[in-house]
Amino acid sequence: MTKWLSQRALQLKPSATLAISAKEKELKSKGIDVIGFGAGEPDFPTPAHIREAAKQSIERGETFYTPVGGTPELKKAIVHRISQDYQLSYEPEEILVSCGAKHSLYNIFQAILDPGDEVLVFAPFWVSYPEMIALSGGVPVLIPSQEKDFFLPDGARVEAAITRRTKAMIINSPSNPTGILYPQETLHQLAGLAEKHDLLVISDEIYDKLIYDDAKFRPFPSIPGMKDRSILVNGVSKTYAMTGFRIGYLATTNRLIVKAATDLQSQSTSNPSNPAQAASIEALQGPQNEVEVMRKIFEQRRNLMFNLINETDGLSALKPQGAFYAFVNVSALAGKNGITDSGDVAKYLLERHHVACVPGGPFGSNEHIRLSFATSEEKISEGMARIQKACRDLK
16 A cells, blocks of 8 residues: 555656566576676676685674774775776775665765755766655756767756756766766866856766776866865776675765765665675775776677677667667667557567667666676677567568
């Protein structure tokens, strides 16, 4: 009975990506061979030295509570990694470790937003941004972009959306779902607007190590004048194939935000898993060679999927510069066999051809579907062959 539920719960939309994963698992449990392009996680095993660190932590008896915001050792490791990679200097007191980068983002919105406060969200966007903002009482202001402009936010359109209630903007580069890496010009343009209108900038950089074609990644806080108005969000899940460890973090020089978010965490989850923190220390401070090995494999898979997409009648995509997703334009399929939007395409591919993908509607574009290439080249080839047949069957 809905009378027992809050309006917050009634209005909340479930995660589209997790819903697809659940449906995929359901079909597989029935013995159906499903090719999964819906995954938002690497398919590699966590590197052995990181797994060993978790085991050793357990053997040492590290199975108790830690400080709410993470162990001092892990905070130092995060500071070390950011400094080594990007020459950005933070103090351990400016770090909060949470149960995944998703949790970090949730904590941020809860800490900074009052009812009616607005946050600029650039579409296409990760599905959880608007929902987390709304759960915090804020208002997500969705700003569309054009595929012909490489899904980059237009400065004039962004500025036109700013009101007296605008408190922050959120940047995700490389982007989930588009795989686009924001160029320096775009970052500087957004930085100028943040300074002009006194906005916070939340920079979700979870895919910072998955960059292709020798492109260069630049963290947003490294732009002159932006460090003190930025909240950097990252974690170990994508870079080190550690999604199940659930370790993410935020970094900001605004220690009041760190304290507020830490206090919120103390009343919700408390500390992240103790052994997972030990594993993350090893990930951040230990050998980094496997990161590059995985990145190169992702790049090869990206090339394969991109070529197969653009060989398929009715499909097209921009070449992803980062992350492990292709955002595929399926607008040419509209009107065929009752297909009206990306949800229909995803349903058709899953139910009729046993390929799981995520519809683009929850990401802010009903003309697209998201395909993940975080799977083997064999499965990419087989899955794309099924999609090519699916497109032919619609004619």
